[in-house]
Amino acid sequence: xxxxxxxxxxxxxxxxxxxxxxxxxxxxxxxxxxxxxxxxxxxxxxxxxxxxxxxxxxxxxxxxxxxxxxxxxxxxxxxxxxxxxxxxxxxxxxxxxxxxxxxxxxxxxxxxxxxxxxxxxxxxxxxxxxxxxxxxxxxxxxxxxxxxxxxxxxxxxxxxxxxxxxxxxxxxxxxxxxxxxxxxxxxxxxxxxxxxxxxxxxxxxxxxxxxxxxxxxxxxxxxx
Numbered sequence: 122x123x124x125x126x127x128x129x130x131x132x133x134x135x136x137x138x139x140x141x142x143x144x145x146x147x148x149x150x151x152x153x154x155x156x157x158x159x160x161x162x163x164x165x166x167x168x169x170x171x172x173x174x175x176x177x178x179x180x181x182x183x184x185x186x187x188x189x190x191x192x193x194x195x196x197x198x199x200x201x202x203x204x205x206x207x208x209x210x211x212x213x214x215x216x217x218x219x220x221x222x223x224x225x226x227x228x229x230x231x232x233x234x235x236x237x238x239x240x241x242x243x244x245x246x247x248x249x250x251x252x253x254x255x256x257x258x259x260x261x262x263x264x265x266x267x268x269x270x271x272x273x274x275x276x277x278x279x280x281x282x283x284x285x286x287x288x289x290x291x292x293x294x295x296x297x298x299x300x301x302x303x304x305x306x307x308x309x310x311x312x313x314x315x316x317x318x319x320x321x322x323x324x325x326x327x328x329x330x331x332x333x334x335x336x337x338x339x340x341x342x343x344x345x
Contacts, residue, residue: 249326254287254334257319266313268340269305279306279340287320289329299335310338 256264272279279302286295293314301307323332
């Protein structure tokens with residue numbers, strides 16, 4: 122009994138096959154008749170690249186030249202000692218007076234007493250200035266007279282002032298006494314002036330001339 126049941130159920134059924142084929146054909150037809158749906162896909166545009174030339178970097182500047190500062194040397198300080206020079210007062214320069222100018226008289230009118238008109242005097246030109254004689258520095262050490270022995274023993278000091286006439290050769294030609302502490306002081310001074318004193322002669326217009334000069338001599342004892 123059970124064998125018959127299994128034998129029947131395992132047999133071929135043509136009706137079931139036909140249904141299955143119909144279902145598959147309907148599915149294929151539906152797929153063929155249906156319009157396809159196409160979805161658009163956004164596509165990015167192509168990326169275009171371009172090579173842009175880049176300027177080369179500037180060359181580095183040369184280093185600035187080294188500046189060497191020059192240090193100014195400090196000024197040297199020189200200590201100078203002023204030299205004291207004793208100058209003797211020069212004699213004043215004497216000039217001869219100039220005669221006044223006399224203006225010429227006007228021409229005679231022909232009327233008058235008939236007296237003669239004196240000629241007009243021509244003014245005398247003035248003479249060049251006189252430059253006094255000066256002590257010759259080569260003989261300056263010989264101007265001091267020797268100390269009179271009598272005055273030295275007495276311990277007296279003195280002074281002599283005199284006028285000397287200096288010739289064109291620079292020698293003393295004459296001595297005049299102006300002041301003297303004693304005759305002894307004046308005598309030794311006069312002898313020294315006539316024998317040892319030498320001058321640069323006076324000049325007038327560059328020509329040597331005789332001239333007077335006043336001189337003074339002092340006598341002082343040295344402390345012992």
